[in-house]
Amino acid sequence: xxxxxxxxxxxxxxxxxxxxxxxxxxxxxxxxxxxxxxxxxxxxxxxxxxxxxxxxxxxxxxxxxxxxxxxxxxxxxxxxxxxxxxxxxxxxxxxxxxxxxxxxxxxxxxxxxxxxxxxxxxxxxxxxxxxxxxxxxxxxxxxxxxxxxxxxxxxxxxxxxxxxxxxxxxxxxxxxxxxxxx
Amino acid sequence: xxxxxxxxxxxxxxxxxxxxxxxxxxxxxxxxxxxxxxxxxxxxxxxxxxxxxxxxxxxxxxxxxxxxxxxxxxxxxxxxxxxxxxxxxxxxxxxxxxxxxxxxxx
Numbered sequence: 001x002x003x004x005x006x007x008x009x010x011x012x013x014x015x016x017x018x019x020x021x022x023x024x025x026x027x028x029x030x031x032x033x034x035x036x037x038x039x040x041x042x043x044x045x046x047x048x049x050x051x052x053x054x055x056x057x058x059x060x061x062x063x064x065x066x067x068x069x070x071x072x073x074x075x076x077x078x079x080x081x082x083x084x085x086x087x088x089x090x091x092x093x094x095x096x097x098x099x100x101x102x103x104x105x106x107x108x109x110x111x112x113x114x115x116x117x118x119x120x121x122x123x124x125x126x127x128x129x130x131x132x133x134x135x136x137x138x139x140x141x142x143x144x145x146x147x148x149x150x151x152x153x154x155x156x157x158x159x160x161x162x163x164x165x166x167x168x169x170x171x172x173x174x175x176x177x178x179x180x181x182x
Numbered sequence: 183x184x185x186x187x188x189x190x191x192x193x194x195x196x197x198x199x200x201x202x203x204x205x206x207x208x209x210x211x212x213x214x215x216x217x218x219x220x221x222x223x224x225x226x227x228x229x230x231x232x233x234x235x236x237x238x239x240x241x242x243x244x245x246x247x248x249x250x251x252x253x254x255x256x257x258x259x260x261x262x263x264x265x266x267x268x269x270x271x272x273x274x275x276x277x278x279x280x281x282x283x284x285x286x287x288x
Contacts, residue, residue, distance in 0.1 A: 014216030032191040
């Protein structure tokens with residue numbers, strides 16, 4: 001697998017294939033974060049695309065000695081938060097169960113529609129930054145300090161955002177049993 | 183809960199359509215980058231690097247021009263009260279200094 005730094009160098013020279021590999025490699029993480037922040041599948045993909053285009057514009061500012069993922073996630077989180085701010089009039093709708101998890105898998109079959117809508121409702125209760133923080137921490141596995149840099153907030157704020165998000169998610173999902181409470 | 187959240191947020195496709203959409207939108211920017219590479223290096227990087235040095239050089243030149251024109255030291259005070267200062271100096275000087283200065287003056 002070609003390292004990210006090499007792909008970035010090729011993409012900076014206009015190599016479409018290299019940029020495509022980078023997009024394909026990171027699209028899932030980027031889209032999960034933008035979905036969490038926007039709460040809307042279409043807006044999430046718009047923000048995700050904007051993030052990749054913005055990253056392409058700023059490739060010269062990327063330091064190849066550092067990992068590419070956090071650098072990109074910073075752009076993606078901010079793109080999603082900005083999009084939510086711009087669309088305050090058009091209130092973000094919770095992810096519809098069908099668009100959130102299309103494609104039947106054993107896991108999604110087992111998961112009840114109630115749990116999915118509870119997740120959507122819980123996420124809708126959070127601010128865009130809290131949604132970004134909890135997704136980057138729990139789903140993408142970044143550390144508080146890394147998320148703080150991505151979201152340009154103090155580390156304590158990230159810890160507080162994640163804690164608050166957990167509390168809301170647990171409260172919303174408590175009725176569905178201990179499996180979802182961890 | 184993490185797994186539930188991950189599943190809830192999963193796009194649910196292989197990402198190829200999304201990638202194609204990004205590449206379609208990025209076509210212009212990528213073409214401009216290819217063109218820039220084909221045209222060879224530009225001076226922009228040099229300009230960016232040289233700008234602080236250029237500013238520093240201009241400042242140094244300005245200082246170098248301004249410094250000789252500044253009236254340094256206590257010359258104005260000496261001219262306004264030249265008689266008193268000369269007398270005081272002469273009075274305070276040793277005889278040997280006066281003799282030496284006279285000898286040198288001659």
